[in-house]
Amino acid sequence: FPVTIGGGYAVSKTNFQHLKNRQVILFPDNDDPGKLAMHEVAFILIKNKIIEKDIKFVHIQKELPFPEAWDLAGSFPKGYVVENLLTPGSIYLKTYDKRNYKKIWEDLEQKEIEKEIKVKQKEIINKYVYVSDRDDFRDIEKNIYLDIKRMDHWHLVSTKKGESMSKRLLKDPKLKKVYRVICHAGLSGGVVKVADEFSEVKPGIYYNTYIKPNIISKPGDVSLITNYYEWLFGNENWNVIAKFIHVLIKYGGRKINWVPVLISQVEGAGKGLLASLIKSLLGHSNVLTNVSVEQLVEKHSTVIEDRQLICLNELSFTGYKADKREVSNRLKSIFADPFIVINPKNKPNYETPNICNFLVNSNDDRCLHLEQSSRRYFIVNIKHDRELIIKNLNNSNVLKIIL
Numbered sequence: 001f002p003v004t005i006g007g008g009y010a011v012s013k014t015n016f017q018h019l020k021n022r023q024v025i026l027f028p029d030n031d032d033p034g035k036l037a038m039h040e041v042a043f044i045l046i047k048n049k050i051i052e053k054d055i056k057f058v059h060i061q062k063e064l065p066f067p068e069a070w071d072l073a074g075s076f077p078k079g080y081v082v083e084n085l086l087t088p089g090s091i092y093l094k095t096y097d098k099r100n101y102k103k104i105w106e107d108l109e110q111k112e113i114e115k116e117i118k119v120k121q122k123e124i125i126n127k128y129v130y131v132s133d134r135d136d137f138r139d140i141e142k143n144i145y146l147d148i149k150r151m152d153h154w155h156l157v158s159t160k161k162g163e164s165m166s167k168r169l170l171k172d173p174k175l176k177k178v179y180r181v182i183c184h185a186g187l188s189g190g191v192v193k194v195a196d197e198f199s200e201v202k203p204g205i206y207y208n209t210y211i212k213p214n215i216i217s218k219p220g221d222v223s224l225i226t227n228y229y230e231w232l233f234g235n236e237n238w239n240v241i242a243k244f245i246h247v248l249i250k251y252g253g254r255k256i257n258w259v260p261v262l263i264s265q266v267e268g269a270g271k272g273l274l275a276s277l278i279k280s281l282l283g284h285s286n287v288l289t290n291v292s293v294e295q296l297v298e299k300h301s302t303v304i305e306d307r308q309l310i311c312l313n314e315l316s317f318t319g320y321k322a323d324k325r326e327v328s329n330r331l332k333s334i335f336a337d338p339f340i341v342i343n344p345k346n347k348p349n350y351e352t353p354n355i356c357n358f359l360v361n362s363n364d365d366r367c368l369h370l371e372q373s374s375r376r377y378f379i380v381n382i383k384h385d386r387e388l389i390i391k392n393l394n395n396s397n398v399l400k401i402i403l
Contacts, residue, residue, distance in 0.1 A: 011040045027058045029071040043108045055096040129176040129207045133350035178207040183306045185252020201353045209306040213283035228398040237380045259335045261360040264382035269389050271361040273402050275311040297330045300345040304356045315362040328369040
């Protein structure tokens with residue numbers, strides 16, 4: 001009885017489990033596709049251990065008067081009936097032995113592998129985005145880069161024959177492809193196409209790593225927090241810092257071309273607390289609060305490209321004055337330039353919009369090399385002593401509230 005639905009090209013879509021422990025005779029159409037379809041049925045039966053031995057195959061000899069593409073549902077040639085072919089002992093009916101069809105089985109095994117690879121490809125296609133500037137895949141969930149070599153090695157078990165996974169993904173029209181990565185709070189997350197609506201972002205296709213924070217604003221009394229920082233920084237200084245925070249929250253994606261530098265020779269004054277508070281407001285994935293100078297200025301640094309705000313913590317330099325001047329100048333360009341060149345290790349350089357903002361915390365009042373002509377910095381020197389700071393933090397309950 002017929003067991004395939006949809007013809008020989010749909011063999012793999014048929015459930016053959018109903019043939020378990022039965023005797024099976026494979027009767028192909030009298031053409032190559034028909035014969036191949038029956039070999040595929042045998043492959044499925046044997047590989048899935050539905051039937052392993054009791055399989056027979058009808059061979060229509062070339063000298064027999066069967067027309068091309070003839071099949072069992074058609075009329076038999078004159079002088080022939082089905083018994084001629086299916087009677088036990090018939091010269092046309094032979095036990096199926098896969099060893100006689102080595103090349104066919106190799107092709108069928110590769111076809112099976114290809115099918116598994118396509119399933120895997122379908123599973124992972126939406127987990128990555130291809131970034132042209134880096135020639136890398138970006139893991140959307142983990143926010144890390146996976147170069148082509150690592151992508152291929154990770155999936156080598158399933159792609160040991162045929163094309164690598166990276167080539168398969170790059171050929172797949174469903175793969176998201178972008179020029180570069182940004183973190184822009186004024187755009188929706190994921191793949192975005194920018195025209196000319198932002199002066200600081202050149203037109204192009206980007207992957208926006210920005211994740212909107214899960215925060216709902218509501219009226220409430222925050223005076224304990226604001227009163228503490230007014231006292232700590234001074235009223236005028238706090239007004240400036242508060243405006244800085246306001247712009248970060250309300251005008252996400254806007255570059256602030258100056259940097260607050262909060263300096264206190266006393267540890268534990270609340271600078272780090274303020275950075276953590278801002279991180280909570282902007283979203284934890286969009287902010288780095290404990291970045292060192294080395295992380296930012298080292299040759300292959302990429303931390304700036306997908307963050308809305310970076311807080312440099314305990315900024316301090318040692319060595320010669322010239323060293324401080326050089327690093328301060330490098331920081332100035334990172335802080336203020338509208339575009340910045342990213343230099344990933346073993347990758348080509350590329351230019352990206354510098355829409356990241358910065359906050360500097362330090363216990364060293366000479367942490368930067370600044371001159372009378374220096375701009376771009378708003379320096380807040382905290383003069384209170386440690387005893388008074390601790391007293392105000394604990395008595396006002398500010399520490400507990402912020403934490």
